[in-house]
Amino acid sequence: QVHLVESGGGVVQPGKSLRLSCAASGFTFSTYGMHWVRQAPGKGLEWVALISYDGSNKKYADSVKGRFTISRDNSKNTLYLQMNSLRPEDTAVYYCAKGDGTLPDFWGQGALVAVSS
Amino acid sequence: QSVLTQPPSASGTPGQRVTISCSGSSSNIGSNTVNWYQQLPGTAPKLLIYSNNRRPSGVPDRFSGSMSGTSPSLAISGLQSEDEADYYCAAWDDSLNGPVFGGGTKLTVL
Numbered sequence: 001q002v003h004l005v006e007s008g009g010g011v012v013q014p015g016k017s018l019r020l021s022c023a024a025s026g027f028t029f030s031t032y033g034m035h036w037v038r039q040a041p042g043k044g045l046e047w048v049a050l051i052s053y054d055g056s057n058k059k060y061a062d063s064v065k066g067r068f069t070i071s072r073d074n075s076k077n078t079l080y081l082q083m084n085s086l087r088p089e090d091t092a093v094y095y096c097a098k099g100d101g102t103l104p105d106f107w108g109q110g111a112l113v114a115v116s117s
Numbered sequence: 118q119s120v121l122t123q124p125p126s127a128s129g130t131p132g133q134r135v136t137i138s139c140s141g142s143s144s145n146i147g148s149n150t151v152n153w154y155q156q157l158p159g160t161a162p163k164l165l166i167y168s169n170n171r172r173p174s175g176v177p178d179r180f181s182g183s184m185s186g187t188s189p190s191l192a193i194s195g196l197q198s199e200d201e202a203d204y205y206c207a208a209w210d211d212s213l214n215g216p217v218f219g220g221g222t223k224l225t226v227l
């Protein structure tokens with residue numbers, strides 16, 4: 001079955017960087033687009049970024065454009081999110097999710113990122 | 118402020134039927150299909166309904182999605198205590214060029 005495991009979360013100071021990883025298994029990773037979606041404490045879901053199956057097409061939410069970079073390594077079945085210039089408002093649980101068409105279908109368990117001095 | 122609008126809360130007693138609405142605009146719900154997600158307390162979201170009204174395998178048929186014109190809704194019949202969760206609608210937005218979510222509806226089983 002589909003299995004997504006995020007890692008790389010933690011506490012980081014404002015202005016610093018962090019890279020999240022998402023290890024995928026149970027499906028043919030290289031044939032699906034992948035999403036990152038975040039959820040601030042006590043808040044709703046906010047889409048962050050999307051990458052096409054082959055990495056050639058990437059889309060970002062305006063709130064992270066220019067600071068975050070989504071990428072993937074299909075040889076390792078792994079999705080990444082490089083987060084630079086982090087702000088306190090980026091504090092959230094970050095979920096990776098398999099894409100089904102344009103929307104997420106299966107979600108990982110999430111990784112907590114806390115931006116605080 | 119979420120792009121899609123949902124009621125913040127809903128409630129019902131065991132066995133009842135409840136519905137949750139979702140509204141948007143021509144750039145999202147008006148031109149693309151809707152998914153619904155269930156998020157149980159402390160867990161990741163789970164796909165409940167896709168393409169407006171289709172259920173993934175394993176989702177009980179107590180859960181159903183419908184679209185009346187451009188107004189999607191999620192119905193839960195035979196309400197059970199384990200249905201207490203947050204429910205989110207989502208759709209692709211052609212103007213924002215990405216998925217958008219509703220603010221979520223917290224369902225309480227009384």
